[in-house]
Amino acid sequence: MPGLHEFLMLGAVLFCLSITGIFLNRKNLLILLMCIELMLLSVNMNFIAFSYFNADIVGQIFVFFILTVAAAESAIGLAIVVVLFRNKNTINVNDLDTLKG
């Protein structure tokens, strides 16, 4: 059985990959949402590894709530993307400058 380090390392690799993905695909809103999902997955991986190695079920409870909130977030995010595409006919982040930020 691999130790706690291996699981945490895997979570770290996933997290860094998703941060790299946010940098690389900063124009595409849909890939950004996917990278956020990947990031939450890596966090969940850490939680479950700690839950197993500390023999504490509460870590899994937290993962349960993270999954709930992530599902809600992606549903609303995709709805916003659909409305955005309907109104502006683009999902390029560069074109979404109505707020002049």
Place this chain on the structure above:
Amino acid sequence: MITFTFYLVAIILIVAAIGVITVKNPVHAALFLILAFFSSAAIWLLLQAEFLAITLVLVYVGAVMVLFLFVLMMLDVNVAPLREGFVRHFPLSIFVGGLIFVEMILVLGSWHQAVPPETLTTVPNIELLGEVLYTYYVYPFEIAAVILLVAMIAAMALTMRPHTRAKYQNPAQQVTVRREDCVRLVKMPSETKD
């Protein structure tokens, strides 16, 4: 055997994650993300989190990723302008990602190695989870339900637009209607039958 499975699945997971962030077609990225979810469900099974592994496959692969694919196929997106700057930002992104990774490795390396717990419980994972979830965490559980409800209603309210051709009743107009507006009495002489 478990070590071999772990490393195999971990490599698949990392390759899938690299695929998500580098492929050109967003549909392929979504499919790679599904592979990543499956692989992490396998790793969670190794960590004896059966319920969450099944939930990941059912909820994420079964619902969220299908939603993603629906939206991807519904939108007619021209991918080429979304890819510009990919090569230009590549060194910077690798640098930032690598830096964060090195920091995490430094933090992890200064740790003592934890050993896996020897005593394996015979109580099923879902029973343990349920016992805690429905006693200590019952209010957060209900709040999670409310969050899902709000998300559902918000998603529908955001994407719904009034149908222009559909005929529907306007009750406010119906109750304010007056007799003079719609009934007209006409005086005319009675006709005789010839």
